[in-house]
Each structure stands twice: as C-alpha cells, then as structure tokens.
Amino acid sequence: MSTVDSTVIDTPVGPLSVLAGPDGAVRAAGFTPDPAALAPLTHQSLRGDLRERADLGPVTAAVRAYLDGDLAAIDAIPVEQHSGGLFLTHAWQVLRDVKPGDPVTYTGFAALAGRPAAVRAAAAACARNAAALFVPCHRVLRTDGTLGGYRWGLHVKKWLLGHEGRVTAS
Secondary structure: OOEEEEEOOOOOOOOEEEEOOOOEEEEEOOOOOEEEEEEEHHHHOOEEEEEEEOOHHHHHHHHHHHHHOOOOOHHHHOEEOOOOOOHHHHHHHHHHHOOOOOOEEEHHHHHHOOOOOOHHHHHHHHHHHOOOOOOHHHHHHOOOOOOOOOOOOHHHHHHHHHHHHOOOOO
C-alpha cells in the first residue's frame, strides 16, 4: 500500500484537510479537522497509509495564497481523482474551469460538461467530488441562485463564494 501525505490548514471557516499523493497531486480535500475522514471519499486505488505533514509545499502555499486573495492560486495544483466513469472525470475537469466570482447553475454546469439534459448527473459529480476547493463544486448553484447542498456545510459554501466575490441567497 502506498503512502498518502496529509495536512490540516487553518481557514476562516475551519480546518481544511488535504490528502496528496507522492507526486503532490491532491487526492482529497475537505473542511474537516480529520484527514482520515477523507480517505473513504477517494477511489480505492488512491488510498494508502496516511503520513501527517505540517506542510505539503505547493499545495499548502496555494491554499494560503487563495485565502490571502489570490483566487487563482489553487488552479495550478494537480488533482487526481478516479470515478470509474468518463462523465464524472470530465465533469470534475470542467468544474476546474469555473472561475471564482462567476458561479454556474447545475443546469449550466451540465451544459458546460457537454450533456445539457444531464442535470442530475452534474449534481452527482458535485456530490462525489473528493477534492473540495481544488475542484470547486462550491461554485455550482441551484437554478434560482440559492446555494443548494455542500458536503462541508452551507456556511462553508457561502463563505467561499463570498470570499470569491459572489454573495448568494441561502
């Protein structure tokens, strides 16, 4: 079994745990103080023994830069997720192209992913995303502009959108 590096980064909305592979690619991230809680969200092939690190180098630097206002800092960080399905993998890549301050609706996200009628599949891509923040599913809203759901809590989603310059109705 391989080793997966983990760290916890303080943010204004609570701790952000990050898991990264040996190449530095983010395998999972979420607003929890417990990195081990992220392991079940990752594909079995990406799991390994967790090795706690105080700092994950470029990953930690990118999160800190994002929190300091460089909203594009997280874009350069590689992400490694496996879904077992082509649509989910493609949808996660499309999410990385949704710019801060310019969220899309689930319907708009489905269209961007090339399947405009697949709104439920687009919502499932958000729900199954293991790399929160780096694959910014928080930038997807309901058609009426309300927040919808978010694994890490609507208060986190609202804060992230506000930090990115977009305040929405709850």
